Amino acid sequence: MSEVLRVEKPGLFTTIQDLGRLSAMSSGVPTGGAMDRFAHRAANLLVGNDEGAATLECTLSGPSLIALRRCLVAITGADFDPHLNGEAAPMWTGVFLSEGDEVSFAGRRWGARVCIAVAGGIAGDRWLGSLSTNLLAARGGMHGRLLAAGDMIGVSGVPAAPAISGRLLSPHHRPDYADHTLPAIAGPHARRLDSEGRKALFGAAFSVSRDADRMGYRLEGPMLDASGDELLSFGLVAGAVQVPRSGQPILLMADHGTAGGYPVVATVASAAMPVAAQLLPGDELSFSEIGIEAALRLRRDQRAALDSLKS
Amino acid sequence: MPAPRSTTKVRTHPLGDAALLAELGTRLDTALNTRAIALAAALKKRRDVRQAIAGYAGVTVHFDPDLVTHEALTAALKRLASKRPPMSEPGRLHRIPVVYDGPDMDAVSAVLGLDVAKIVEIHTRPIYRVFLVGFVPGWGYLGPLPEELELPRRQVPRTKVPAGSVAIAGRQTGIYPLATPGGWHLIGRTSVKLFLPDSDPPCLFRAGDRVKFFATPG
Numbered sequence: 001m002s003e004v005l006r007v008e009k010p011g012l013f014t015t016i017q018d019l020g021r022l023s024a025m026s027s028g029v030p031t032g033g034a035m036d037r038f039a040h041r042a043a044n045l046l047v048g049n050d051e052g053a054a055t056l057e058c059t060l061s062g063p064s065l066i067a068l069r070r071c072l073v074a075i076t077g078a079d080f081d082p083h084l085n086g087e088a089a090p091m092w093t094g095v096f097l098s099e100g101d102e103v104s105f106a107g108r109r110w111g112a113r114v115c116i117a118v119a120g121g122i123a124g125d126r127w128l129g130s131l132s133t134n135l136l137a138a139r140g141g142m143h144g145r146l147l148a149a150g151d152m153i154g155v156s157g158v159p160a161a162p163a164i165s166g167r168l169l170s171p172h173h174r175p176d177y178a179d180h181t182l183p184a185i186a187g188p189h190a191r192r193l194d195s196e197g198r199k200a201l202f203g204a205a206f207s208v209s210r211d212a213d214r215m216g217y218r219l220e221g222p223m224l225d226a227s228g229d230e231l232l233s234f235g236l237v238a239g240a241v242q243v244p245r246s247g248q249p250i251l252l253m254a255d256h257g258t259a260g261g262y263p264v265v266a267t268v269a270s271a272a273m274p275v276a277a278q279l280l281p282g283d284e285l286s287f288s289e290i291g292i293e294a295a296l297r298l299r300r301d302q303r304a305a306l307d308s309l310k311s
Numbered sequence: 312m313p314a315p316r317s318t319t320k321v322r323t324h325p326l327g328d329a330a331l332l333a334e335l336g337t338r339l340d341t342a343l344n345t346r347a348i349a350l351a352a353a354l355k356k357r358r359d360v361r362q363a364i365a366g367y368a369g370v371t372v373h374f375d376p377d378l379v380t381h382e383a384l385t386a387a388l389k390r391l392a393s394k395r396p397p398m399s400e401p402g403r404l405h406r407i408p409v410v411y412d413g414p415d416m417d418a419v420s421a422v423l424g425l426d427v428a429k430i431v432e433i434h435t436r437p438i439y440r441v442f443l444v445g446f447v448p449g450w451g452y453l454g455p456l457p458e459e460l461e462l463p464r465r466q467v468p469r470t471k472v473p474a475g476s477v478a479i480a481g482r483q484t485g486i487y488p489l490a491t492p493g494g495w496h497l498i499g500r501t502s503v504k505l506f507l508p509d510s511d512p513p514c515l516f517r518a519g520d521r522v523k524f525f526a527t528p529g
Contacts, residue, residue, distance in 0.1 A: 299328060
């Protein structure tokens with residue numbers, strides 16, 4: 001490992017994340033990984049990394065980072081007004097830093113999470129096959145914790161593709177982060193809702209409550225009644241919309257519990273999860289019902305947008 | 312004579328565009344759980360399956376939609392489920408020492424009308440099965456709990472349950488591996504570590520294991 005960045009200010013909640021540890025689910029360990037996987041994959045491709053390399057996920061506010069040597073970085077996801085040596089810095093493109101350069105963020109304009117990739121992939125503790133930070137277990141990433149001032153960030157290898165600046169993901173290739181209508185597929189227990197409930201689920205406005213973190217978002221809005229026989233616990237997935245007895249739905253995110261027994265009335269299309277990952281308490285959202293085929297088309301379109309960075 | 316065909320029915324439901332839930336049944340039943348665990352193990356061998364998690368009576372399958380469709384995987388699941396499950400070996404047996412002095416013991420005793428000694432005797436009687444590991448790292452859903460101890464969950468869940476707490480709810484019992492929120496009734500505690508972050512797999516219990524509690528003085 002060689003050190004490339006020093007953390008001057010860590011930001012409010014900055015962690016090292018990759019694409020998570022799906023294999024650890026059978027031990028009850030959350031998959032974890034980047035919340036906005038589109039931003040994560042794009043940032044890596046922009047600096048020539050494999051998509052699964054680790055990046056920094058910065059929530060609500062960005063860090064200040066000093067380059068210890070020449071390196072290529074990319075900033076994607078939410079807009080926290082990034083700056084390079086005090087000048088506005090571009091997003092969604094590869095930018096070379098020279099030794100002593102400072103990357104900082106002036107303040108949040110929209111969205112919840114910024115992603116920062118460095119050519120070579122950010123180094124960290126590997127735990128159960130992934131560099132993703134798990135705060136509950138205090139494992140993975142930067143020793144299982146948030147970034148702190150004075151931390152040294154290293155890269156773990158050489159990028160898969162040449163480190164060249166100027167790769168750019170044009171706006172029409174990015175998710176429409178301003179559209180908070182999340183396409184979702186009816187879930188295993190959608191039939192527990194009556195026609196009114198189903199209409200509310202697929203159409204009414206919900207808002208993200210203050211109870212929102214990497215595990216999931218409790219939503220406020222119409223109460224849904226999905227009551228019925230107690231369910232036996234089963235394996236859960238990110239994007240699932242659970243309805244506990246309170247009637248207040250919960251949208252499961254990257255660090256969700258691996259199993260549960262609440263009814264799942266819908267699951268957000270995988271292509272819409274990056275948009276969900278950028279929502280904050282108070283943001284409005286709604287679900288629109290979609291079939292599997294249509295969801296897969298959105299997924300393929302998103303894949304093609306990322307693949308456009310590979311040529 | 313051909314072997315009699317199994318009649319296990321599988322119903323699949325989409326969990327988004329890259330996962331599905333395959334239900335074998337809706338009852339808390341050791342035979343169903345055994346089949347679910349065997350089915351998950353068989354599915355994990357497929358190249359198009361990224362992960363398969365056995366629940367009480369079903370399997371959640373994470374698949375690669377570029378390699379297989381929901382329909383094709385459902386058909387494969389039905390074929391797999393119609394096969395006779397392999398003879399399952401009895402799971403490993405864990406003997407867990409418990410100090411039965413949990414903060415809810417008196418309330419549980421009052422509600423059930425059983426004295427503490429009787430609750431301890433009933434709770435330590437069965438060899439429980441680990442139906443599934445999940446929810447939080449290292450948590451095992453153990454059961455069935457004898458009917459005499461059946462209680463609904465607490466009205467108001469605790470925001471923090473100490474690690475090692477031994478708890479009951481419904482026809483289930485379990486041990487909190489980490490300090491987490493929880494709505495079960497705490498009847499005791501154990502010093503046995505359930506979550507082993509530096510081992511792989513990082514937990515003591517695996518689905519299909521057996522667990523016997525015994526009382527130990529505090």
